[in-house]
Amino acid sequence: MEHTRWLDDDEQRTWRSFLAAQRLVLDRVERRLQSNAGMPQAYYEILVRLSEAPGRTLRMSVLAESAWSSRSRLSHAVARMEEAGWVVRRSCPTDRRGQLAELTDEGFEVLRNAAPDHVESVREAVFDGLTAAQQAGLREACETLVEYLSGTGQWPVTRDAGPDGPGSARAS
């Protein structure tokens, strides 16, 4: 490759505002979650996925995909959360390489307590600042990007997790 496809001014502004917005939003949400629940955003997402799964149990590999995490990251994270008593690991009966991660009652309780403030912080950081049309535009772009980027390298992705159900953590 010797002729670089540089970004024009519009693209430059799009990319830079995406970077800035992403940082501002995530730093804000993460900071608040850290101070109110003592966990990083990535852990919260893992707990949510588990809480929505049948039996509150998922295989590590499936959990990794659905939380957009690498296997290694998930492994470290679950190890820590197991120490905290939020999750337990059991070996998978049908595949002895596999591990099942199960959300404990304590972990579920932690999630349930963390949820209201977290959701509030997301609302304040994103939805309170955007019109309905802007929210629609953001969603349209992000969903397209997810579709476009999924399954192409990067993670061991095998897209098959169902789309978002309503968070069951809020429904006791």
Added chain:
Amino acid sequence: MEHTRWLDDDEQRTWRSFLAAQRLVLDRVERRLQSNAGMPQAYYEILVRLSEAPGRTLRMSVLAESAWSSRSRLSHAVARMEEAGWVVRRSCPTDRRGQLAELTDEGFEVLRNAAPDHVESVREAVFDGLTAAQQAGLREACETLVEYLSGTGQWPVTRDAGPDGPGSARAS
């Protein structure tokens, strides 16, 4: 606060797709930058800001704001980049608390070599996957968010850095 403003299904999907898209895009871009230039995205952004500044020099506090970085993060980052010979620090003549960070010729060269592949990876990760309308929608939402979130806590923000000029790193 005792009545939580939960996210409805549309908001839920918007938030989750934002999280996923953000992760997919940034992980991809960062991985490529790391392997081709040996630096994280945050460092690249710092080098770009310096390269665009008059005299390729900025005060630490100004640099921190313009790269959306905390002071602490910048301090650590510049320390590392100084070891690498990409940047030098000099004390500020008008305020003896201050430090000036200056991009060295070597640092500029590193940036210039890193830029083409980085830009290509951004194009592949974002622009090649979105229609013009989706790009506009994304930009509109992100610019609004940046405007909305800037200057409200979080960083020691004193918004006054000019908006993005064209990246001077690509113009020799």
Added chain:
DNA sequence: ACCAACAAGATGAGCGCTCAACAATTCCGG
């Protein structure tokens, strides 16, 4: 002129993440 408040930047501990390497198991062609 003084001193309390504030601002700039550096620093070290702790932690989450990446990357590469590894062990254990399953899969599949011959």
Added chain:
DNA sequence: CCGGAATTGTTGAGCGCTCATCTTGTTGGT
């Protein structure tokens, strides 16, 4: 049914980031 290839999950080193804290320097009220 055997043996190489692929898959699953873990581990440890290294690094960037956050948070709290500290030092140094500036500012503003009296």
